[in-house]
Amino acid sequence: AQSVTQPDIHITVSEGxxxxxxxxxxxxxxxxxxxxVQSPGQGLQLLLKYFSGDTLVQGIKGFExxxxxxxxxxxLRKPSVHWSDAAEYFCAVLNTGFQKLVFGTGTRLxxxx
Amino acid sequence: xxxVIQSPRHEVTEMGQEVTLRCKPISGHNSLFWYRQxxxxxxxxxxxxxxxxPIDDSGMPEDRFSAKMPNAxxxxxxxxxxxxxxxxxxxxxxxxxxxxxxxxxxxxxxxGAGTRLSVL
Numbered sequence: 344a345q346s347v348t349q350p351d352i353h354i355t356v357s358e359g360x361x362x363x364x365x366x367x368x369x370x371x372x373x374x375x376x377x378x379x380v381q382s383p384g385q386g387l388q389l390l391l392k393y394f395s396g397d398t399l400v401q402g403i404k405g406f407e408x409x410x411x412x413x414x415x416x417x418x419l420r421k422p423s424v425h426w427s428d429a430a431e432y433f434c435a436v437l438n439t440g441f442q443k444l445v446f447g448t449g450t451r452l453x454x455x456x
Numbered sequence: 457x458x459x460v461i462q463s464p465r466h467e468v469t470e471m472g473q474e475v476t477l478r479c480k481p482i483s484g485h486n487s488l489f490w491y492r493q494x495x496x497x498x499x500x501x502x503x504x505x506x507x508x509x510p511i512d513d514s515g516m517p518e519d520r521f522s523a524k525m526p527n528a529x530x531x532x533x534x535x536x537x538x539x540x541x542x543x544x545x546x547x548x549x550x551x552x553x554x555x556x557x558x559x560x561x562x563x564x565x566x567x568g569a570g571t572r573l574s575v576l
Contacts, residue, residue, distance in 0.1 A: 379567075386460070386547060386567035433499065442487065442553065442563055443512070446499040 345370045345436050349447035356424050357455050364419040364450050366408075366434035375437040376417040377444065378408055382430045390432075393417060404428070429454045458482075460568035462548050468574045474536040477571045480529055481550030489565060490523055490533050491547040499547075505531065506553045538575045545570045 346369040356362050368374055375394050379387040391402025398410040408419045417434060434447040461480040469475055481488050489504040503513040508525045516523070520539070525531040535542055549565040 375563075377564075384569075386569045387549075389564060389566070392564065437563060442504065442506075442551075443501055444489075444565060448498045 345374075345438050345445045347434050347436050347445055347447035349432075349434055349450050351450045352448070353451045353453065355453040355455055358426050359423050362419075362421045362424045362428070362452070364432050364434075364452070366417045366419065366447060367415050368417060368434070368436045369415065370436055374417075376408075376410065377435045377437070378402065378406070378417075378419050379433045379435065379446075380404075380430050381433065381449075387433065390419070424452075424454055426454045426456075428452060460548055460550050460566055462546075462568035462571050464571060465569065466572045466574075468576065469538055470576050471539055472537045473575075474534065475538045475542075475573060475575075477533040477546050477548075477573070479531045479533070479548030479568060481531070481548070482566055483529070485550035485552055485566075486528065487551045487553040487563070488525060488531050489549040489551075490531070491549065491567075493545045493547060493570070494543075502533070535573075538573075540575045543573055543575050545572050547571075 348367045350365055377392045378390040380390050381387050390406050391400050391408055393400050393410045401407050406421050408417055410417050431449045431451045433449045435444045463478045486507050490502040491499050493499050502515045503523045504511055505525045523533045547567050547570045549567045551563050551565045
């Protein structure tokens with residue numbers, strides 16, 4: 344069965360510093376991967392997705408993620424974090440039926456002044 | 457587009473009462489998903505529909521939970537009777553179902569703002 348691991352429950356980053364959130368997946372074929380962000384009291388917003396092609400994908404709000412098949416990873420990055428990026432970030436993989444999303448447990452990002 | 461619309465945003469009820477959560481998917485989307493989010497279990501898929509038909513309800517926790525989609529623009533999730541352990545945030549999401557093998561690109565799920573349910 345597919346699974347997603349986000350090893351960091353919380354991460355604190357200073358404003359202006361770079362960010363990397365880790366995501367590892369377990370999937371038997373080429374995965375379709377997503378990163379969503381959830382701001383407090385809000386629903387999940389899609390940041391970016393990987394289906395095929397270029398392994399470095401660009402998303403909204405200045406985020407990017409790199410798919411590394413050899414490491415079964417899809418880490419999310421941002422070169423300079425803003426205070427408004429404080430939120431919870433979820434990595435997800437689409438299952439073999441192409442409809443069910445399997446989510447990781449999320450990483451809560453705190454941004455310090 | 458208004459996005460996925462859920463109502464109510466907050467619901468407080470007493471144990472034993474019936475609770476109905478509502479969802480209006482994005483116009484033109486033909487798949488609808490209900491999720492539950494808790495601290496202990498994270499985001500769990502409860503049930504999803506394609507073209508108003510329930511496809512997979514294996515995530516529905518027990519018979520107290522039921523979901524319907526009477527038409528393409530409306531779905532409900534009902535809990536009867538409600539219990540304190542049902543307290544959670546319930547999300548609805550919609551997408552375009554892949555019509556043919558390989559059309560995975562259509563399956564991007566868009567989420568509503570959620571309903572925060574508190575059962576006292």
